Amino acid sequence: MSDGHHEELGFWRKYVFSTDHKVIGIQYSVTGLAFLFFGFCLMMLMRWQLAYPNQPIPLIGGLFGDARAPGGIMLPDFYNELGAMHGTIMVFLGVVPLAVGGFGNLILPLQIGAADMAFPKLNMLSYWSLFLGGVTMFGSFFLEGGAAQSGWTSYAPLSNIAPSGQTAWLIGMIFLITSSLLGSVNFIVTTIQLRAQGLSFFRLPFFCWAQFVTAFLLLLAFPPLEAAGVLQLMDRLADTSFFMPDGLVISGEALDISGGGSPLLWQHLFWFLAHPEVYVLILPAMGIVAEVIANNTRKPLWGYRAMVYSVIFLGFMSFIVWAHHMFITGMGTAMATFFQTTTMIISIPSVIILTALLLSLWGGSIRFNTPMLFALAFLPMFGIGGLTGLPLGLAAPDIALHDTYYVIGHFHYVVAPGTIFALFAGVYYWYPKATGRKMSETLGKLHFWPSLIFMNGIFFPMLIQGLNGVSRRLADGGATYDFAGAVGPLNRMQSWSAWGLALAQIPFIINFFMSLRAGEKVGDNPWDATTLEWAAPSPPPHGNFTTEPVVYRGPYEYSVPGAENDFTPQTQEG
Amino acid sequence: MMDLFFPPGASAHAAGIDRMVDWVHVLMLILFIGWGAYFIYAVARFRQGKNPKANYKGAKGSASKYAEIGVAVAEVILLVGFSIPLWADRVDEFPAESDSVVVRVVAQQFAWNIWYPGADGVFGNADPSLVDEETNPIGLDRSDEAAKDDITTINQLHLPVDKPAIIHLTSKDVIHSFNLPNMRIKQDAVPGLSIPMWFVPTKTTAEMREELKSKPRYADTADEFVYEIACAQLCGNSHYSMRGFLTVHTPEEYQAWLDEEASYLGGGEEEDFWN
Incomplete structure (x- = not known):
């Protein structure tokens, strides 16, 4: 397929407005990592306020101006701004771009033996739409009144009456959703149409399955929120009342609006997106972990087919659980029964996937390199995240736990030491493919161990605070309330853990940049892996493969009895 | 556990x-x-x-x-x-209103308006256009016969012990969430909707204070214990301080509290008269 005759592209077309899936994948990854870091910084500021409410922020407190932090003391509006933007940025500009846009673009075409994505220009458009969304979100901090401050959920009517940062948030979201929609169409078509000869669906690596199902979630779940975003924009700019009921009185003034809308409509539209979104965050992570575990146990995944069926079922079910976020909005028994039943059902395929990954360890010859450490840590951390979802998914215990720190602890276990650890595993694992060099193992371990400890130092106490009844999104961490007093001091330990976690990222940052120049040079297949991406040169040239790959076997043929090596690549004949 | x-x-x-x-x-x-x-x-x-x-x-x-x-x-x-x-x-299993204390709670940024029907047991009319943040936060129409004896308080919910309390919850402005941690009660207050909920308080505030004295974790502050109402849904910049209080009385104390509140109501009308 590579005829060796390419027009040489200039710098801009080659590295900036590129249509090459690898360049776009790296653009996505770097954007995602940068926003993860930025979102993390927002959280570190919040953690000061939670640990030391209403005390001046040391050293940098003067930088935020009198509108946000007079005398260095954080105002509640500033806290809410940080909270809303931390959530939005981590989900929509951090994890999704890295997990789907980054790894999906970089790895999926290689793993299926394609020369590029099916629609390279659509791919470029998708990245630049994300970029505009990111610029809009980032720029909104400089608006009068600051960025959005009504939570990442932007519940109406609070969001409808919020300052102009909310308008920017909505416009930013429309760009981000558009980006995901364009990307999802591309992933679906690419996976169906461009698989190498011999690569049947049940020879696809689990990572490709995870990305494939994720693409359907993006395609089907995002349009409702895009619509909802436009409706809220109309409410704010054109005085419509989609989410505004009659008779609102704000600060003593009766609102002059047509009324007749429903605040709960927003929540339904939002969660119809945002629950599948949870699986958009977790499925690619499971895919990465599966690849790394198969490679480093030197044996096939246990229950590959059961995992594939589970991930498809998970994708389907994720569309009918959304209202378990809304049990206490006044739900009757019939609705509550439906949504808690579907929620219990969706836990089963998650349990099957996690069990399959755990059982895959049995009989292995386990190598503890940095990607494997992150992938292994994913299992118990995601386990805690999944298990703590149980009492929240059941309506009765949710009465006590809803909107408390228990929820925050739960989903952070899923997304932070869960998904983000898996993403780190992916960075360490595929870095050699993208750059031709390996990252340092020493720095990698220096990154892993403190990160694991500090992550738990932040999130485990949240579960205890939540059981104590402490509400989320309190600008003083609950200091107002007596019942929260007993668990208040935990906030200091959590905050110090958060700042420790920041220090633990320094080895990663050094490693990431230093290894570009100083990392050990490696060949095509440094991990002795079986899947197709390792049949391409490192880094792959334009068009990816020097000869068109043909697939003869399943994805994880490690330690095949009688085979010459302990890995048999998918391209090996016979 | x-x-x-x-x-x-x-x-x-x-x-x-x-x-x-x-x-x-x-x-x-x-x-x-x-x-x-x-x-x-x-x-x-x-x-x-x-x-x-x-x-x-x-x-x-x-x-x-x-x-x-x-x-x-x-x-x-x-x-x-x-x-x-x-x-x-x-x-689904609401007790009969006749056997219960019925209260309306109207949430707003950043307070809980508690509204009792008064001696006649009938809530008077309210209208958003009558709202005055200082004197009439729920817009009660005092010219309505049923409204004349209605009692309103800010952030102070009083209930008798061992009698079901039915609360009709709504909001004037944005979504709040009425959270009584000790009662295991949490319900969103949604503008445009009135959502009922119920519970039976089983320990008076005084009983709870006594009980907590025997628990090491609470013993030091047991004398100041109050049942707190917390907002559980982000509702704006003072969400963190939207704190209310529930006092659970013996039936006699509760009646005495109601009578006292009703007497202030009379006083208020006299003042209006002299003005």
């Missing part, structure tokens, strides 16, 4: 919710410890140094299948045996 963490319960249904949270956590602990022990054992036993050659076939046997079925069965029990009945009890 979770008593260790939960705020002390003080309503008739609190024990049921707490027991359910206990059972879910027992299941979670069993699973986590089981998986965790297996995980540590597997990682140690099958490390490359100890097991240089991997086994292509891997795990055999059907223990995992039984574990998965076990999880499914446990979830069905939790769902059908506990969660659905507890929920139905909360939203």
Whole structure:
């Protein structure tokens, strides 16, 4: 397929407005990592306020101006701004771009033996739409009144009456959703149409399955929120009342609006997106972990087919659980029964996937390199995240736990030491493919161990605070309330853990940049892996493969009895 | 088990919710410890140094299948045996209004307006156009006959012990959430909707103070204990301080409190007269 005759592209077309899936994948990854870091910084500021409410922020407190932090003391509006933007940025500009846009673009075409994505220009458009969304979100901090401050959920009517940062948030979201929609169409078509000869669906690596199902979630779940975003924009700019009921009185003034809308409509539209979104965050992570575990146990995944069926079922079910976020909005028994039943059902395929990954360890010859450490840590951390979802998914215990720190602890276990650890595993694992060099193992371990400890130092106490009844999104961490007093001091330990976690990222940052120049040079297949991406040169040239790959076997043929090596690549004949 | 963490319960249904949270956590602990022990054992036993050659076939046997079925069965029990009945009890089994104290709560940025129907037991009319933040935050129409004896307070909910309380919850502006941690009550206050909920407080504030003196964790502050109302849904910049109070009285004290409030009402009207 590579005829060796390419027009040489200039710098801009080659590295900036590129249509090459690898360049776009790296653009996505770097954007995602940068926003993860930025979102993390927002959280570190919040953690000061939670640990030391209403005390001046040391050293940098003067930088935020009198509108946000007079005398260095954080105002509640500033806290809410940080909270809303931390959530939005981590989900929509951090994890999704890295997990789907980054790894999906970089790895999926290689793993299926394609020369590029099916629609390279659509791919470029998708990245630049994300970029505009990111610029809009980032720029909104400089608006009068600051960025959005009504939570990442932007519940109406609070969001409808919020300052102009909310308008920017909505416009930013429309760009981000558009980006995901364009990307999802591309992933679906690419996976169906461009698989190498011999690569049947049940020879696809689990990572490709995870990305494939994720693409359907993006395609089907995002349009409702895009619509909802436009409706809220109309409410704010054109005085419509989609989410505004009659008779609102704000600060003593009766609102002059047509009324007749429903605040709960927003929540339904939002969660119809945002629950599948949870699986958009977790499925690619499971895919990465599966690849790394198969490679480093030197044996096939246990229950590959059961995992594939589970991930498809998970994708389907994720569309009918959304209202378990809304049990206490006044739900009757019939609705509550439906949504808690579907929620219990969706836990089963998650349990099957996690069990399959755990059982895959049995009989292995386990190598503890940095990607494997992150992938292994994913299992118990995601386990805690999944298990703590149980009492929240059941309506009765949710009465006590809803909107408390228990929820925050739960989903952070899923997304932070869960998904983000898996993403780190992916960075360490595929870095050699993208750059031709390996990252340092020493720095990698220096990154892993403190990160694991500090992550738990932040999130485990949240579960205890939540059981104590402490509400989320309190600008003083609950200091107002007596019942929260007993668990208040935990906030200091959590905050110090958060700042420790920041220090633990320094080895990663050094490693990431230093290894570009100083990392050990490696060949095509440094991990002795079986899947197709390792049949391409490192880094792959334009068009990816020097000869068109043909697939003869399943994805994880490690330690095949009688085979010459302990890995048999998918391209090996016979 | 979770008593260790939960705020002390003080309503008739609190024990049921707490027991359910206990059972879910027992299941979670069993699973986590089981998986965790297996995980540590597997990682140690099958490390490359100890097991240089991997086994292509891997795990055999059907223990995992039984574990998965076990999880499914446990979830069905939790769902059908506990969660659905507890929920139905909360939203379908309302006591008769005649046997209950009926109160309306109107949330606003950033306070809880508590509204009693007064001696006639009938809530008067209210209109958003009559709202005055200083004197009439819920826009009560005092010219309405039924409204004349209505009692309103800000952030002070008073209830008699052992009698069902039915609360009709709404909001003037944005969504709030009415959270009584000790009562295991949490309900969103949604503008445009009036959502009913109910509970039976089982310990007066005074009884609770006595009880807490015997608990080391609370003993120091037991004398100042109050039932707190917290906002659980982000509602704006002072969400963190939207704090209300519930006082649970003996029936006699409750009547005395109502009478006292009613007498202020008369006083207010006289002042209007002289103005």
